[in-house]
Amino acid sequence: MDPITAAALAALAGAVGSEAGRQTWQGLAALVRRPFRRLASQDAEQDGPSGISSGEAEVAALEDDPADAASAQALATALGVRAALDGEFRTLLEEWWQHARTYSGGSVHNEISGGTFNAPVLQGRDFSGPVFNMAPPASTAGGE
Numbered sequence: 001m002d003p004i005t006a007a008a009l010a011a012l013a014g015a016v017g018s019e020a021g022r023q024t025w026q027g028l029a030a031l032v033r034r035p036f037r038r039l040a041s042q043d044a045e046q047d048g049p050s051g052i053s054s055g056e057a058e059v060a061a062l063e064d065d066p067a068d069a070a071s072a073q074a075l076a077t078a079l080g081v082r083a084a085l086d087g088e089f090r091t092l093l094e095e096w097w098q099h100a101r102t103y104s105g106g107s108v109h110n111e112i113s114g115g116t117f118n119a120p121v122l123q124g125r126d127f128s129g130p131v132f133n134m135a136p137p138a139s140t141a142g143g144e
Helices: 006-014 019-033 056-064 069-085 087-103
Strands: none
Touching (some): 006 056, 006 087, 019 069, 019 087, 056 069, 069 087
16 A cells, blocks of 8 residues: 555645545545454454554544644554554555545646747646647758
8 A cells, every 4th residue: 555645644634625625534534433443363352452543533633733744644654553453444545545646636836947848848737648749840950
């Protein structure tokens, strides 16, 4: 599983103003509310190991203050620990993350400077398979 970074979680928490961001964040909140299940090799009698966060408190803290880097890091850590201990949670978290990554990029800043460009310049985010059909540039060498 790709690690879920604190920066990505903060960006998602900050995007709850959009419908897609809100739904994505609600998906994570619902996921961490699921009962904690230990690995089969551990004592199946207990719901979750003591001292290990489900992630609920961290989700709430980051939702309250999306700019708080410490809250974002705490949530990233809680998710990683829980995924390592709970196989079902890990699978569901991977599915959620695959969906959420499309919303976690935050804003885009593009800048072009320092020269002349003789080809298309594509600015933005999340491009998939752009195709440019262009004729080669005319030769600027003298002699013809």
